Amino acid sequence: MDKVRIENLYVETIIGFYHWEHEEPQPLQIDLELGTDFSDAFVSDDLPDALDYATLSRRVKQYCQASRFHLLEALCGGILKLIFTEFAVQSVKLVIRKPHALRDAIPSVECFRTREQMGINWPVDKDSE
Known part of the structure; x- marks a missing residue:
């Protein structure tokens, strides 16, 4: 499996368990490692055959900025x-x-999931129908 990495994606969002954390957006740093297949892009050299990491980064930032989670x-x-x-x-x-959450350390969470584990199917290619 091929991988695309996006490191230190900076976003500000409202997040936190405590009341005072909901007064102003806080900075987050996000790292993504995305498993995909470069085979078509190897041959075509076309963006539609690759993972558009600029669009993906923009969507993740938009989602975070619009979200309001505690955790x-x-x-x-x-x-x-x-x-x-x-x-x-x-x-x-x-x-x-979450770099500003603690005075003397930077807390983080890490997770790994596959498409199968999430139970989200990718749409069928209309050309193969």
């Missing part, structure tokens, strides 16, 4: 659903860091 774990689940619904990837490793 990073819940945000992870939402991002996974978004990616598997909108992009042709087979697996996602996701790390979210």
Whole structure:
């Protein structure tokens, strides 16, 4: 399986368990490792045959900015659903860091899921029907 990595995607969002965390957006840093297949892009050299990481990054940022979760774990689940619904990837490793949450450390959550584990099928290619 081929991989696309997006590292240190910066986003500000309202997130947190405590009341004061909902007063202003907080910064998050997101790393994504996306399992996909480059075979078609090897031959065609066309963006539609590759994973458009600019579009994917933009969608993840938009989703985070519009969300209002208490837990990073819940945000992870939402991002996974978004990616598997909108992009042709087979697996996602996701790390979210919340750099201002602790004074002396940077907490993070990490998860890995496959499309099969999430139960989200990719739409059938209309040319193969």
